[in-house]
Amino acid sequence: MLTDINNVPIDQAIKENGFVIVDNLIPEELFTKLRDACDRSVDRARKGDWQYRRLVGTQFPPWTEGTDVWGVQHMMHPDLKEPVFAEWYGSPLLLAAVEQLLHTKHEDLQLELFNLLINPQDSDFDLTWHRDAIKAEASEEEEREKLTIPHYGTQWNTALYDDSCLFVVPNSHRRIRTEAERNITINDPKSHNMPDKLRVDLKAGQTVFYDNNILHRASYDSSKKRATLHASMGTIEGGHHRAAVILQHGLSWMNTEEFTKTLPESLAKPYANVIAMATKAGISNMSSKPIH
Template identity: 25%
Template sequence: MTCGCNCARRPDTCDLAMTSPSSIAVALNEAERRHFREQGYLVRRILDDAAVARYVDAVDASRRERGDTQRMSNLQFLQPGKAIPGIQDVICNEAILGVCRDLLGERIIVDGASLFYGEAGVDYRQGWHRDVLQVPDDQVDPNWFSEDYHYNYVQMNLSLTVDGCLWIVPGSHRRQLNAEERALFGNTEKMAPVDGAELSEGRQLVLQPGEAVFYNNYAVHRGYGAVLKDRRITIHLGFHSAEHAPTLHFGVLDHTEYTLDYLASLEPCVREALRAHLVERARYPEVNVFHAYHQQFLKKEFKTT
């Protein structure tokens, strides 16, 4: 299956669209945009059943081809040597891009792409945290967690199986840690102990196949499934708007690996999306320091493949 690049319509931005009927158009109203601003998340159906099946088949085929027997993995599927061609066009999905435009503004740039795979029986637990884990403590700015901060990033979990692993504290992206959270986190803004207490305001989000949750990753949240009863397959993406300056998350993709030969091997819409990412990275060389922090974090804290 191929997907088309809509560059002729927006040559200045290379705004990408996948026109397949597998993409379920989603237009947000003001109440929904307000819910995202105030509560920090929004759940929407993105893929139809046929698209979900196509992506699951692509994941299974890729695992067979690589001889991957790991029971749990976090695969950076836009990187050479780790690519899963059958799912890469998800970054061109017009329903996803449309929601991101409604939440952030025009000129959406992909900046994060991983596939989480976990078999039934895997024990999957994270502590409550904000996504500043890669940043040195003395560089964490409390203003990031306030109503005044201009958040220019959307994280998205797209479920290919029934998934209840994302837990979030609604509204916590707009404030400092409250007394209950501070007691749990201790003297850090980053992560609470994995075996720490529950949070009374924590909410579990249960997604059906084809549904996605778009969320502010400065909110207090966690990935938690305990011992998985069923297989979990989720696609995790991050997006930034070129209309505004980046947050510290922009720079997740390892752009240094995007050679001309690799780009030429990709489907047109995927290639153009990564080219747009490279152009945006060149506009903001200061994010290279956060890119380096993130790469170090991946190697030290999370085992990824």
């Protein structure tokens, strides 16, 4: 059983707080390889040689405006030619953590997103306070209803360098917004005065798993190197709920032999599960419309 930095079982901690910090989910022999692969990928994205990237000025997909890069998309894409990303995404301890968090077993895991969050070069950039799968404008009734959807997936940030960019409101993942929170998310979404906010300080090598409906924001500092692996995995029970969240990123490249050839054995079943999910949801091209 895996425990967090306070020795609490990780599934208990995320349930209580909406996030949990865990040490050492990167095998030692992969650490430098991942840093090097990130440097090469970031370089390509900044040069415009990798078209799948997040651009300063836009928070949610699609990222069509701007030039300064704050995220690199699709780290397991076969054209990126960086097999260490899939090797880590399928590594035993990481899979064990996800299985414990989702109370599921290996054969029900679903392969999902794997992106990289980086420091922009030209200007600082703030993301707004948000929940990933519920719009700020959602009515109280809609918000309440969406929050009752069970946890079918988890997402995480794994820092390759010390990273203090993420802020969360602990324990905000299962309740509707207070009046103050609603007001901030709608009218002052980059506010520095969110009640009860907590800065998540990650040391290099630490991972924070967080519920995608916890209230969170991030502050991108162009002067401090950030290379934080940002990924998600789900379970087959998620069906169309997970489809909406992940397929908005455009994953048609997953439906190719070039991709399946690169996958370690440990990801064969999670891969089959995501293809089956998309097919069942009627989205065989693995691409759906943006949520926000």
